[in-house]
Amino acid sequence: MTVTAFAPETEERFALARQVADAVLFEGYVLYPYRASAAKNRLRWQFGVLVPPGWGAECEEHDFQYTECLMEPKAGATLAVEARFLHARRRTVQRIRSDGGYETVPELHLDDRVLVPWDEGGEERVEVVAQVADLLGDGVTHPFRRPAREDAQPVLDAAGRTVGRLVRRCEEISGRIRLSARELDGPYRTLRLTAVVENTSDWTAPEGRGADRDAALPHSLVSAHLLMALSAGSFLSMTDPPEWAKGAAAACRNLHTWPVLAGEPGRADLVLSSPIILEDHPAIAPESPGTLYDATEIDEILALRTAALTDEEKREARGTDERAAAVIDLADSMPPEVLERLHGAVRSLREVTGEPPGFPDEHGVQRPDTPWWDPASDAGFDPEQDTVVVAGRPVGRGSRVELRPGLRHTDAQDLFLQGRAATVEAVLHDVDGTVHLAVTVEGDPGADIRREQGRYLYFQPDEILPLEDRP
The missing domain is CATH 2.30.30 (SH3 type barrels.)
Structure with missing residues (x-):
């Protein structure tokens, strides 16, 4: 039996894991300096993009993710799965004409922002709950579909007058989730769980646009990843499995994704399978004041650089995306004590005993009294x-x-x-x-x-x- 409604306890566990999963979902969504005109924001969404199968042959991206991991379910256990991805929606900017109609324009200037065309990402979730016993054999297949839709949002000036509108268009996408399990030989009852997320959209590129990634993105599952939870039992770490399970873990196949234990440290009933390789029980640093989307820089540097943008640059960033506008407001309002916490934090300490390793002399003999690096040795380099x-x-x-x-x-x-x-x-x-x-x-x-x-x-x-x- 397969259902699509999570129990309150399962939803609570997923809510905690989504704090990290959101960082995967929006990784690289909009990069500093948060303006659509920035070169690095013109080739977006580099992780977990599942393209339509009819277009995948034209590029090096894929139309599926394939996860295998090990689990030890108890009798009567159920598996709850949540597939998450962004659905790209194309936004155009229109200005109102004197006759009351609208015309599409490259930009629309307001007092606090400059609105420009942009691809936004709307979060989508597909939920599946199945009895573990039903996963044996042929398993469970759950198809899903998101229809095409269009909506318009009026744009008002400071006086409340309508000066234009934003038109957002989503294209139809479809896919499926396939879940199956196989019992393995070993000292304990262990199952190898297979979870596949596929894009099954029948879209193909228009004539002459076979290599146009921009045209394929609205029909793709962007930043796709999986959350999986057992109602009773546990998963085994794929990064550090117990000794008896190392062979079975090494035999698991993971294509375009990697599963890690998620949720509270010390528990093993929740897995995050992500296109970005993480360690077990990943967590957001408590010092981080908010989502900055650009994980290539630390919070302190990125917040300071964002606050240093010119007023005109901030106007364009605010008009690029609502999430970019929130980042600008966050950087402008960040108090000194929050910035102070971003200087760095000590996560753990351990005692170091014994002599440091020596450095081999010209005969290859370790010299404990020789520093690991001798500044004088740089004299021969220019x-x-x-x-x-x-x-x-x-x-x-x-x-x-x-x-x-x-x-x-x-x-x-x-x-x-x-x-x-x-x-x-x-x-x-x-x-x-x-x-x-x-x-x-x-x-x-x-x-x-x-x-x-x-x-x-x-x-x-x-x-x-x-x-x-x-x-």
Whole structure:
């Protein structure tokens, strides 16, 4: 039997887990400086995008997420599942004409904001509750559909007069959730749970727009993830399973998502399967004053930079999105004592005993009395003169190179730098002997500021290709 209504106790547990799940749902929703005109806000929603299957073949994104994890349900247990995602809705701006009609415009100026076209994200939830016993064998399939819809919101000026309207359009999307379980051999009764979220929308790209991601987003499940709870029993950690379950955990397949234990620490009856890899029992820092959507920077720096925007920049940010407007208001109203808490916090302390590890001398012998790093050893390095050989050619300061980020992908922005030309600013060596190339990207309007502040992008020699001889 399958139903779609959560018991109050289950809803209470999900409400706690949603505090973290919301950070997944809105990760990168709108990035600093929170304006639609900002370049990094023109290619949005990089995590958990499930595209229509008819378009998935045209790109490197997927139309499904596949989760497998281990659970030990008790007799008569039920499994509650909540799939969450954003449904993109396209917003256009219209100005009222003298005849009372409306015309679409690129922007509409008000006293406190500048309204511009924008893709908003509306939260959607799909709830399924099933008996664990029903998951064995063929399992349970739950289809869902969200119809196309359109609505208009009047725009009023400071005097209360109608000066325009915002028209929002959602496209139809459909999908399904497939749940199944299989009992495993072992010392305890353990089931491998499989949960699949699929986009089944029949939309295909219009002729000539086969690679247009912007056209596919309104038909996609954006930032899709799962919350799963057992009414009786527990899940096993996929990150740190017990010794007897390590083989079964390693055999689980997880595609485009990763499951972790969620909810209160010490409990194991709730799982969050997320397109962003998290640790077990993730939590929002208590010092964080609110949602800033841009997790690439710490709260203090982001709040200070947001408060430092010009009045005109804030007007555009407020007109970009209601959530962006809330961030601007938060930064402007943040009291000093809240900023003080953002300087940092000690989460735990542990006693360190024994001598620190020594540093090998020229014969490879550990020398406990030698510091782990000797400043004098830097004397033989010069970042502005040193070179490294790449593809048979010396590369150093001033060399032009093509960026080819490797599999390490230490920064999500690597996606945008593939194939871009850059200039090497310095050749650096770390204490482990690894070489790093500090670069500025050609065409970056902030390159001069980066040089002045010494804030570069860093790549290793196997991530670049020389473009021409060094000047």
